[in-house]
Structures are given as C-alpha cells and as structure tokens.
Amino acid sequence: MTLRLRLTLMYGAVFLVAGLTLLGVTYLLFNQQLTQSFESRYASDPGKKKTLIFAQNGVVLTGDAAVEWLRRQEEELRGAAVTSLLTQGAIALAVVGGAALGLGWVVAGRALAPLHRVTDTARKIAAAPMAERGLHERIALEGPDDEVKQLADTFDTMVERLDQSFDGQRRFVANASHELRTPLTLNRALVELAMHRRAAPPEIKELGESLLEINARHERLISGLLLLARSEQEIADRSPVDLADVVTHVVAQTAGDAHEAKVTVYEATAQAPTTGDALLLERLVHNLVENGIRHNVDDGTGWVRVVSRTVSDGNVEVEVSNTGPSVPPYDVPLLFKPFHRHGAERVVTARSAGLGLSIVRSVAVAHGGDVRARPREGGGLIVTASLPHAPH
16 A cells, blocks of 8 residues: 555544544434423423323324323434434445545645655666766755655755765775876886896896886776776766677677687677667777677687677667686676676786676667577677667
C-alpha cells in the first residue's frame, strides 16, 4: 500500500468514527427529546387530575384503556422515527464518507507532491549512467518553510556537495596528469642523451633501456588518466562518425602489434553511423583491439575479430572477440574498473596501465551508450560497445 493510499484510508477511518459518533449522539438526543415530549402528556398540575378520553369510529376510550392505547401509538411513532433517523443517517454517512475518501485522496496527493519531486530527482540521479552525471539535478522546491521543504533543501545541499567533490576529483586528476608529463618528458630526454653518448658503456645503455621502458609505462599511465578524465565529461560538440571507418583505421594502426604478437586480426565491417567525438571513439575501438591482441595466446594460433554493425534496437555496435586465457564470469565486471588487470601482471613491468577498458566504458557512457562483456567459450573475451544510431 502506498503512503497516499494509507493516508486516504486513515482520513476515511477518522471521518467514519466521527460520523458514527455524531449519529449516535443525535440518536440519544432525539430519543431523550421524544421521551420528554411523550411524558409531558401525562403530567398534571398539583391538586388536579388529568383524564384522557379518546373517541374514534364510534369507540370511546377513557382511563387506563385510553392511556394504554396512547402508549402503543407513541411506541409505534418512536420506532418509525428512530428507524428513519438511523436509516437515512447511515445512507447520508455512506455518501458523505465516499466523498470524504475522494477528498482525502486529493488532499493526500497534494500533500505528498513535494515528496514525489524529491523521489523523481533521486531517481534521475540513480538512473544516470554514471553517478556524477546526474548530480546537476536539483529539486529547488518552493513554498513555505515546512518539514518537506527542509528535506528538499537538505537533499539539494547534499547533491551539490557531491557534485563539487566529483568535479574537484576530475580536475585534480587532469591537472596532476598535466603536471607529471613535464618531468617524465625531461627524464626521457636525459636518459636518451646518456644512452647515446659515444663513451656510454653497455651497462649504461642497458640501464637506460630499462629506465625508458619504465618511463614509457608512466607516460602511458598519465595519458590514460588524462583521457579518462576527458571521457568522463559530457560530449557537447558532436560530429557524424561511421564506426566502420574507425574499425578499418584502427585495424591498420595495430597491424604491427598484431604481427609482433603473432595474432591474426579479422575485420568484418558494416555501416554503423553515430555521432560524437571522433578521437574518443577511435580510442574506444583502439583499446578494445589492443586488449584483444595483448591478452591472447602466444603460440601463433591466436586471433582477434572486430565487427561493426547496426542492430535492430536502433543502436550501433562494435564487437571485439579474441582467443586467450579463460576469464571467470565473476571477474568480468572487475575488468572495467581502473587499474584492474586480469592475470598476474606485475605493476612495474606490465605494458598496460589497467585503464583500457575503464576508458572504453567512460567513452561509451559519455556518448550515451554502454559496454558489456562476456567470456568466450574456449577462452578469451567478447566485448560489445553499443552507441546510439545517428539520426537521419
């Protein structure tokens, strides 16, 4: 039972109790007044005697017979009056009670309308693809400063602070990533300068190669953080993009990595028009293909299949499937969390920063789509990015 229905039933119950009480009091007062009126017929002044005489249809009644006949008439009149009072009162109570229930339903609805606004706003925030995307919603309830308005204002204050917190976190990640790029670039230049000196011994060159590899990984991590911070913002400037062209371009870009990893990449493209940021969408497809190549078998039999298509629900999709190690179903949701890696990659030596699928998800959500994944029979993963179809 909803709160509105409970309030309506409560209003109806209170009205019914009040109506029954009123009807009972009216009955008692009416009965008392009727009794007093009947008894006054038999009362006489002091020192006098009242004699009742009735004549009807040639029959004359006097004394006790007249009194008995009069009392029977009074009882019949009392019964008819009480029956009429209770019957008509009950009918009136039922009619007015039904009207009271309807009025109670309307009043309860108006009283709960501000709470519905609070619920609708909370539902919009909860329904946002990412929590911080819906934090711009506000109730902004107007009216008297009562308990409901205080609740709405408190809710708005809480959401505003959460919005500021998420916004500050995004700015911090972006600013910190920008600030860290400069020393890493300087480190790479100094290491390359030391490695390429004519007098540099082999030990220095070997150490330099290790340092450059670590430096490159840090640069990839910072670039991924920057891209993740950018992809978590709303896409305001959209342009037409065909995912088939993006797939073809990315497959050509990653051909060298696939050849080096002894992985065969199959391409099956069909028109998949959408709108958005072309560079971000290219990064989405690139990360999917790159992950498919990187997390694969190393015996020369591995493959990656990239498909673009338009589906019947009005969306376009990019699906990347690959051979590779088996992925437990319970581990699939964790793959989309930042810095999570499947398997036993070391943090220092891993080529991946653990942001690939996190960026894919953020880019898809920023474009109004989503990403889902499932393990492939025989090993590997099937990842599908779904985006809205471009309007004609």
